[in-house]
Amino acid sequence: MSEEKIPLAFTDYTSGGSSRHRSIHRRDTHRTRYCCYLWIIIALMICLLIGAAVGLVIAFGKSDSSDKPLQEAFKVNNALETLKQLQYIANDFDLPSRSVQSGYNKSAEYIKEQLESAGYNVTLQHFEVPVYANLAEGQAVFTAKYSDLTFTWTFLEGSEYAVMSYSGSGTADGTLQLVNGTACDEGDFTDFIAGSVALLDYSNTECSLYDKASNAVDAGASAIVMMRDENTASSGPPTSRIFGGGPEDTVSVPVLGSTYQLGQKLLDLIVLSQYTLEVHIETSTSVTIATTYNVLASTTHGKEDSIIVFGSHLDSVPAGPGINDNGSGSAANLEIALALARNNLRPKNKVMFAFWGAEELGLLGSIYYVDNLSDEEKESIALNLNFDMIASPNYVRGVYNGSMADEEIRTQCETIQGLFEQRFIQKRLNYRIFPFTGRSDYGPFIDPETLIPAGGLFTGADDVKTEEERQTYGGFANVALDTCYHQICDTVDNIDEQVYEEMMDAAAYTLQVLMMQDDLKSYLNNNSTITY
Missing domain, CATH: 3.50.30.30 (Glucose Oxidase; domain 1)
Incomplete structure (x- = not known):
């Protein structure tokens, strides 16, 4: 006797089990199964929709600011890519340069486009400059x-x-x-x-x-x-x-x-x-008048009466492309601005990212900016941070000395200095102090007629590395910190990437602390708040 096969679909054996009845019961059973599958699919879709809705509620219920601070948000590779772009711009000229006479305008256009693509409202501040030429x-x-x-x-x-x-x-x-x-x-x-x-x-x-x-x-x-x-x-x-x-x-x-x-x-x-x-x-020399401009971009968030000017000069000398001097400062400036935007950070104090023109002609861009501030505008600026040459190949890690400033703003400058020092100490990095000399764009801010506190970083120009500094930082003693300073060899090959990242980190950390202060001006006047 062969074994009877059990039907796959339900069969009503109590009715006598005709083939017709079995067929009807199979169709009903299939229909039931399909309905079950359909309900399961619908239930899953509802769950997914509910989950998405809950996620959106959670997302929008939180602040739209990222929890990631600036010192973790910036990417040094982005800054290095910007340096390559500045090199390409300089190379468009017979003598590779980004000076007012050659590649500055294209450099400024590139920076402007990057800032605008990140949502910044960019202002171009035009001014006239005397342009020197050795004939x-x-x-x-x-x-x-x-x-x-x-x-x-x-x-x-x-x-x-x-x-x-x-x-x-x-x-x-x-x-x-x-x-x-x-x-x-x-x-x-x-x-x-x-x-x-x-x-x-x-x-x-x-x-x-x-x-x-x-x-x-x-x-x-x-x-x-x-x-x-x-x-x-x-x-x-x-x-x-x-x-x-x-x-x-x-x-x-x-x-x-x-x-x-x-x-x-x-x-x-x-x-x-x-x-x-x-x-x-x-x-045989000449001086002619030309028009150039600063590139200025401010955050939409932050107190209007407590502004941090985060600055770097964008131009080079006529003799070279100026990738360390000062593509390094400006590429870092740009990347920190973009990191702030892409991480949706909302500073409590407004930040203005400034790319100064004509620094190499005598700090003319920053001088023009400061000289054209109204008394009310000047009062609204809490401080200036300046980054000029921060990737020197035979570097030292340099912090500007706040005690060299005018007595009225000395404490505030020392507070800024202390933040940079604090970050280097946290990272177990050696550093040295450079005095304010007025030879970079912080100069017009700390001028006795302006009295806006400032601070900044610097890795060296034609200063010569001592034997003691060689023991501390490596490199070469009795050689300039940047042997290509103001020369045609100041190219992308003239950058120390490791110290560049370290200096960018200190810059981002200091800006993060300052821009998130509830009362920035009081904070600057009380540098005992700094712990090492």
């Missing part, structure tokens, strides 16, 4: 000879001396005379003989180079030579600007910068002979 690059003349003797020393432009930015144009002949002291005081020129060529100390920072040169011109100097000191003996001849900030703030006589070695040779020639040393100098 005879490599063709200046600097010779010396003793009076009544025929032998002449001819010095080499580029390796021994350079024409300094905003040097006057013309020819000068005169006795080379050493000016004792800093040249910052008119009294230093008491014994100066009008018509002589003034030999000055370049490296002393008690006053600006323009002030030194102006004092020399007022004393009757026919030309000026500024020599490096022993602390910068390994650096080439300086080309720094001799400029006071406005079209009229230039010097009318030739100004040269000399290496330490040439300066010592000139001193020996002056001291070791009974003859006077007569020098001949020729330069």
Whole structure:
């Protein structure tokens, strides 16, 4: 006997079990099964919809600000990509540069587009600037000879001396005379003989180079030579600007910068002979007026009367693409602004991200911004943070010294300084203190006529690394912290990525703390709140 197979569908055996009845019962059973499946599917869909709704309620019930602080939100690779873009822009010019005369405008357009794509309302602040040009690059003349003797020393432009930015144009002949002291005081020129060529100390920072040169011109100097000191003996001849900030703030006589070695040779020639040393100098320069602009972008959230200006200069010198000076500061500035936006952070104090133009022409962008603030606008700015060269290849980690500021804002500057220091200590990183010298865009803010507290980071320019610093940071002693400072080799290869990330972290951390203070100005005045 074969085994009877049990039907798959329910069969009503009590009715006699005709085939017709079995067929009907199968259809009913299939229909029942399909209905069960349908109800299951509907139930699952309802659950999914309910879950999604609950998720939305939870999401919108919370603050739309991310819990991730800025120091965890920024991405150094994004900043490095921006540096590549700035290099591409510089490369569009015969001499790769992002100066006002070449790639600055394209750099500013790129930054503006990035900020606008992140939702920022960007303002362009236009202003006029005097643009300096050396019309005879490599063709200046600097010779010396003793009076009544025929032998002449001819010095080499580029390796021994350079024409300094905003040097006057013309020819000068005169006795080379050493000016004792800093040249910052008119009294230093008491014994100066009008018509002589003034030999000055370049490296002393008690006053600006323009002030030194102006004092020399007022004393009757026919030309000026500024020599490096022993602390910068390994650096080439300086080309720094001799400029006071406005079209009229230039010097009318030739100004040269000399290496330490040439300066010592000139001193020996002056001291070791009974003859006077007569020098001949020729330069050919010009200053023309151009229009440029700052790029400014503010957060929509935050107190209008408690603004943090987070700044960096975007332009380079004409001689190079300026990727460390100061693409590094501006790329970090941009990435921190974008990180704030993409993480939906809502600062309690408004942040204005500023990309200054024409810094390399004499801090002109930041000076113009500060000079055009109303009293009410000036009062609304709580502080300035400045980032200028923060990825130097032979770096030190530098924090600006708040105690160097005017007494009225010193405590506030020291509070800012303390936050940077606190972050380095948290990360177990060594750092050193740099004094405020007024040679970057914090200068107009801490000026005694403005008195807005400031702070910032710096990894070094033509400062020379000491043996002690080499032991602390590595790298090379007796070599400039950035050997490509203001040169064509300041490219993307001139960046130390590790220190760059560390400096960006300290910048983001400090901004995070400051922008989330309930009473920022009180916080700045009470630096005892800082714990190390």
